Amino acid sequence: MAKIIYTHTDEAPMLATYSFLPIIAAYARTAGVEVETRDISLAGRIISQFPERLTADQRIDDALAELGELATRPEANIIKLPNVSASLPQLKAAIEELQGKGYDLPDYPENPQSDEEKATRAKYDKVKGSAVNPVLREGNSDRRAPAAVKNYARNHPHSMGAWSKDSKTNVATMGAHDFRSNEKSVVIESDDTLTIKHVGVDGTETVLKDAVPVLAGEVIDATFMSVAALRTFLTEQVARAKAEDVLFSLHLKATMMKVSDPILFGHAVQAFFPTLFEQYGDALTAAGISPNDGLGGLLAAAEKLPEGAAIKAAVEQRLAEGPDLAMVDSDKGITNLHVPSDVIIDASMPAMIRTSGQMWNSAGEQQDTLAVIPDSSYAGVYQTVLDDCRANGAFDPATMGSVPNVGLMAKAAEEYGSHDKTFEIASAGSVQVVSAGGDVLIEHDVEPGDVWRACQTKDEPIRDWVKLAVTRARATGVPAVFWLDETRAHDANLIAKVKQYLPEHDTDGLTIEIMAPAEATAYSLERIRKGEDTISVTGNVLRDYNTDLFPILELGTSAKMLSVVPLMNGGGLFETGAGGSAPKHVQQLVKENYLRWDSLGEFFALAASLEHLASYDDNERAKILSDTLDRATETFLNEDRSPGRKLGTIDNRGSHFYLALYWAEELAKQTDDADLASSFAALAGTLRENESRIVEELISVQGQPADIGGYYEPDDELATKVMRPSTTFNEALDSL
Template identity: 75%
Template sequence: MAKIIYTLTDEAPRLATYSFLPVVEAFAGTAGVEVETRDISLAGRIIAAFDDMLPPEQRVGDALAELGQLATTPEANIIKLPNISASVPQLKAAIAELQGKGYALPDYPEEALTDEQRDVRARYDSVKGSAVNPVLREGNSDRRAPAAVKNYARRHPHSMGAWSPESRTNVATMGQDDFRSNEQSAVLTSPDTLTIRLLGDSGTTTVLKDGLAVLEGEVVDATVMRAAALDTFLREQVARAKAEDVLFSVHLKATMMKVSDPIIFGHVVRAFLPEVFQTYGEQLAAAGLSPNNGLGSVLDGLAGLENGEEIRAAVEKGLADGPRLAMVNSDKGITNLHVPSDVIVDASMPAMIRTSGHMWGPDGAEDDTLAVIPDSSYAGVYQAVIDDCRANGAYDPTTMGSVPNVGLMAQKAEEYGSHDKTFEITEPGRVQVVTSTGDVLLEHEVAAGDIWRACQTKDAAVRDWVKLAVTRARASATPAVFWLDPERAHDRNLVEKVRRYLGEHDTEGLDLDIMSPVEAAAHSVQRIRKGEDTISVTGNVLRDYNTDLFPILELGTSAKMLSVVPLMNGGGLFETGAGGSAPKHVQQLVQENYLRWDSLGEFLALAESLRHLATTTDNGRALVLADTLDRATERLLSENRSPARKVGQIDNRGSHFYLSLYWAQELADQSQDTELAAAFGDIAARLAQDEATITQELLAVQGRPADIGGYYRPDEAKAAAVMRPSETFNAALAALR
């Protein structure tokens, strides 16, 4: 039997699944398609990591590892929803919730001094940050806005803040002594096993990582951000924001860059409150209150210190004396520096650009901001877009073009695969990457506190990326630009590979180019204003940034993108768009039983999954389901049946009902499969007849608190009851199944 694997993830997407999965199972079953689930949520991954320590009834097995193996096979057909890329505060919260549910899990050790603590820390670190995506992404990324979504955005444009030529918003970045400027890169001429070691000036040799297997043609990079230069830069930006009277904000990727960026975040907190950390830094460190976890975690821990109120007063004075801080929630006093995972660069920067270049200040009003992005690798992309808006005004969603993306990410390519090779240096010396014969491949002078990291990119992944770029450019008749920086060592090696592998394809008639990211961004937004499309062909991190930046400007959200990953061995991974896992939506559901999460990404991914399955298993009925689902989705958009924003209107559950109604009607009206049309005639009529009853049942539960039995691990029965409140709709689906 043909099979689709539907992943269970976190937060709003997880809750939406309780409502939508029964629809998927019922409709797919008519085409002989079985739907199975795998739990890759943060809580599920934590439990799996300690499987050997738990009683049999609590064990779950490692679903992520299982799916990782499946992704390397031609049979893979996986629908992957957004999941939490856990920061340390999120990880601790999930552990505490599971402990409260009776799971005998150890606490997260801030310091790992014993073998047991090191083992526990390693297990928890394995689920931290972007632990899911590198495992599943055995292919490169094809993200674009489907025609129905783009057309809807043009007919129903989202709000765009006006830009002033006098806007003082800018990006501040290091430009020297950072990851971009210090990068070294090598291409392996033969398979090998590498070692990373620190040769201390004291004469010690510390192996940071050994057994690092590499293949012929693989690109290996190493770089370092110098802590002293970072601190100088940050002090200058705090002073600059104060002098220019703009908001101070920092934009990092503390979730996916789970080792380097929390450390950088800690440097920012210290730079903003220098007197606090000069006076109380040692005491805070001794109490386990690290600025790497955000100012909020430090403030929360002060109650346990005898002089906690004294330190709190010093923090408040430091905040008052410094520049105005950008806020996450000004009503609750949550600043840009409170939680590392609250301000993620790929979401926060496009949101700022869309809102006139403004962020929210402490007074609850919008204002210009100095957006601090310490590493200069991609900061210039945002500055290029800001400069364009300052010169030419906001973009017009009714006329603007699109920037789809072909992203290099297969086999843990580039930075997102570097977490196990990122280190905060403990003593001055040299970090070397050496071959099995002892030859030094890459080397950096380092000082204590520097952040050093390496990453790998396999040759097969690059070759497949180039192939996908050519395929998409030809299929859509759209110019494509490889965003590669000639000043970066890694990118120079990729340029050579791109030119070589383009020679393996028929590129006649295609418009293909290679530009630096800053040039490519300026080129793309110039074409956007003319209503023209340009494919951005990028590395892994820029893939993530661009597939938020441009969709948020074009569509108002990145959650509406079609995200297909053609797996290198013939399978398919279908991601439900970017946009995170929407914790605020969960809070609203718990408070007033209203879920704003938009499952459009799930609808788009399901159609592509069915289409892939139809091709690989010769299942014509699955193709009918895919085509009719696309038409139903377009109708859902055109009739404005997506989730609204306020209680009393249809929410996520209501959109699932209308998608089911329209899908059933499209199936009943199609002529490719008369037997299938007959089978859906009854449910189409039944849902149409009961529309008023079903919508009333869905609306009736709104406006009061909902109990889902847990944030990170909801109670299955409670969550299902909350997300499926219409008995009439439930009965109709049961009859179809």
Template identity: 75%
Template sequence: MSKIIYTHTDEAPLLATYSLLPIISGFASKAGVEFETRDISLAGRIIAQFPERLTEAQRIGDALAELGELANEPSANIIKLPNISASVPQLKAAIAELQALGYDIPDLPEDPQTEDEKEVAARYDRVKGSAVNPVLRQGNSDRRAPGAVKAYAKAHPHRMGAWSADSKTSVATMGHDDFRSNEKSFVSPADDALRIEHVAADGTVTVLKDKVAVLEGEVVDATFMSAKALDAFLADAIAQAKQEGVLFSAHLKATMMKVSDPIIFGHIVKAYFAPVFAQYGADLEAAGLSANDGLGGIFAGLEKLENGAEIRAAFDRALADGPELAMVNSDKGITNLHVPSDVIVDASMPAMIRIGGHMWGPDGAEKDTLAVIPDSSYAGVYQAVIDDCKANGALDPTTMGTVPNVGLMAQKAEEYGSHDKTFEIAEAGTVRVVNGAGETVLSHEVEQGDIWRACQTKDAAIRDWVKLAVTRARLSSTPAVFWLDETRAHDANLIAKIERYLPEHDTDGLDIRVLAPAEATTFSLERIRQGLDTISVTGNVLRDYNTDLFPILEVGTSAKMLSIVPLMAGGGLFETGAGGSAPKHVQQLVEENYLRWDSLGEFFALAASFEHLAQTTDNARAQVLADTLDAATGTFLEQDRSPGRKLGTIDNRGSHFYLALYWAQELARQTQDADLAAAFAPLAEKLAADEEKIVEELLAVQGKPADIGGYYRPDAEKTAAVMRPSATLNAAIDAL
């Protein structure tokens, strides 16, 4: 049997798996293809860290480590669904749920002091943030909107809000004393082990990170953000939003930038509520209530304080006196500053641009917004889109071109903030990076509270990235633009490597150029408005941003992207879209037994996975599965079988039924494999004949609460029962 690994993840994608996996497993079994699952959910990752504290029945293996090893094997074929990139509040919530379920796992240490506490904190550090992606992504990213999705978006355009030239919406960014302006970079001349250390004013040396392994040709960067400059910038931004009468909104990525951005988020909370923290900061700190965790955590903890009501009243006064805050959920009073992981820049900024530069205010109405993105590295990209929309109006999904992406991410490239090389500086001094010979290769003068960080990008990953960019440009006959700024230290080193590696490939007749990110944005938008396509070739952070920005504007969502990671060892990683893990969808399922998650990304990833399997294992039937699934997905889009938006329409489970129907019909009518056609003809006939009955069974459960037994660790039997409510469909699929 040929084997595909299907990841067991979190929230809405996990729920959808309980419905979809039995279908695709049944279909694939007829072609000699077997599915295996690996649990890389947040809860699963936590459980795997503490085997010595658990019973034999509770223990599970470290599936993420296992898949990390597999990703370096030529045989790897992994389908990765979206997972929680855990912020601290999410991590704490998952720990509490597991403890309530009887798992003897420790609390997350707030301020680890003892060796045992530091060991526990280190284990949780391996779990939180974007812990999965750096391990599995042992190749660079090829992400684009499939032709069928673009065609559907043009025929059925999504809503785009109107833009006016006098819109007050804009981006506020530091521009100095931030990560962008303080960056330094060098290329390691040989394999080495670097040491990061802090030198205090009195000469005391503290090793922050020892033995950072680097390879010859590896690009190593270091930078910092000034806490004083950040606070001054935030005070000005708050005053600007108040003066201009626009919403104040913060846009960070406290999940991937798991060390730096929660700290920056905390600075924003403290800046907005400066009078409250001036008067009650000591009380909050003594109670363990951190601004880094957001208003939600603080408000929940105030109930335990004697003066909690007094402090809450002070927060309410500050809200009334300050600029209006953008809201995550105005009906429930959840602001932009409630939870650090609620507003993630790569999703929140495109959504704001798509609806005319608006976010929602406390009254639930759309309003112009000051989008605060403190670091200026890529803030200019969003400002360029805003400027274009003010000048030219909203983009038109019926005519616009597309911007696929080739992203540098192999071997943990540019994982800013998702590593153990980010530090909040305890006292003024110098942070320096020292090589094995004792020479300082990078250094910064820092003050207490500054945020210092470093990252690495391996030469082999860069070389493979250049190759993939040329390959994609050649295959699609599309211009490819490297989004790099020659005035930025890291980018200058990458540009030098691009100039070195491009001649290794046939680039005759190709339009390949290098433009700074804001300029590249403008260039791409000019072409988009003409209906032309442009490949964006970017580093890892911009890959994350661009693969949400352009798809959300082009096709309404980033969840419908085809996302392929050709692994450098020869295997394949197939990601099911950039749509996040959709926590609101879970809430709706629990309340109304209705799941709006769209599995279209899974369909695309699955077809690409089958195709890769056919090519690498000589399984001709896997290619038939791929071809027929592609055709079925086309019909699925034409017939508009994605989940509806309200009760009484088909949801995720109904969309899976229709995929099964169309796929069985395609397999029954294909002529490449007569035995497969004969095997699926009865199923195609049965599903078509029972369509009305199956849909009735699926609709009948809607409108009532659903019990899945948990949020981070749902009960498998309960969830399967909820997600497979049609006995008729189940019997037909299980018969395979």
């Protein structure tokens, strides 16, 4: 039987799965398609690492490793929902929750000393940060707005804040002594095994990373951030925000860049509260309290210290005297510096641009903002958008064009900072990348505290990326622009490869350009305002940024994108959009039994998955399911059945009911398979006849707290009960 693997992930997407998966399974069975789940949630990934400590009932397989192997096979058909890219505070919270449920898991070792502690730390670090995506992404990314979504946005434009030509909002970035300016890049001539080592000023050698296998043609990059320059820069920006009377707001990616960006975040906390750390830094360090965990963790931990009250008073005094600080939740006093994973650049910057270029201050009012992005690699992209809006006003979703993306990400391409090749330097000296023959390929002089990191980009994914870009340009007739800067070391090597591989394809009549990111942004924005589309062809980190930036402006959210990953060995990975607002949705569900998560991304991914399966398995019924699902989704949008904004309207569960209803009605109307049409005509009749009863059953549970038995690992029985409250709907599905 043909299979679709549907991933069990985290937070709101995972809760939605309890409601939507029974619908998928019931409909897919009519085409002989089996739908299986694999648990790649943060909790599941943690549990899978410690089988020796757990009971037989508690143990689970390493589903992520299993899916990583499956992704290399042609039969792969994986629907991947958003998962938690765990920051350290999230990882610790998940461990604590699981320990409270009886799992004999060790605490996270902050400073591992023994071999056992080091082994435990290594296991936990495997599941921290962006641990899932590099394993599953055995292909490059094709991400675009489906026609139904784009048409809906044009007919029902979302709100966009008005822009003032006097806006004081700007981006602040280093431009020197940062990751971008210090980058060095080499192309490996033949298969090799590299070593990364630190050579102290006294000649002492310390191996930082042993046995890094590389292939011929692979691009190896390394760079570092000068901590001294960073601290100077951050101190200057705090003063600038005060002088310009704008909010200070830090924008990093402490989830994906799980080693480097928490360190940068910690330096920002110290730069904003210099007196606090001058007075109490030693006491905080002695208590194991790290600024890298954010102001929230610091304040919570400080309550247990003798100096706790004084520390809290020092924080409050600085907040009152310093520049205004951007807020994540002004009602609760949660600042931009509270939790490193709260403000993620790819979501926070587009949201700011949508809201008149402003963020929220402590009084709950919008205010112009200094967006502090330390590394200058892509900061110019955001400054270009700010300048465009200041000059030309807000974008108009009713008329604006689109910027689909072809992203280089296969085989962990450009996974800067999310793996084990990032180091905080302990002592002065140099860091070297050395070949097996002893040749020094890359070398940087470093000082204590500097953040050094390296990444790899294999040749085969680059070649496939170029092919995918030409394929999309040919399919759409839209210009394709490679966002590459010839003055940046890594990009210069990629430009050479792009120019080498483009002649392998028929590009006659196509517009294919290479532009530096800021220039490519300006070109794309000029076309957007004319209602024209432009394909952005980018590396992995910029892919992450662009596939939030443009969809949030065009569609109001990045969760409505179709994200297809054509796997290089013939399979398919279908991603369902972003999960940035997922935590707030879970909190609302627990508080008042209302889940506002929009599963539209899951609908598009499922249709693409069924279409791929139909082609691979020559399954005509799967093709019918795919085609009718697309039509049902368009009806779903036109009828405005996405979750409402307040209690008493349909939420995620109601939106699933209506998708099931419209899908059944489309299947009943199709003429290619009479038996299938007959089966779904009966279901469609039952659902339509009982529509008001089902909606009442789904809405009536709202307004009361909901018990799902855990945040990171809900209880299956409790979560199913909460997410499937309509007996009438459940019985109708069972009858199919």
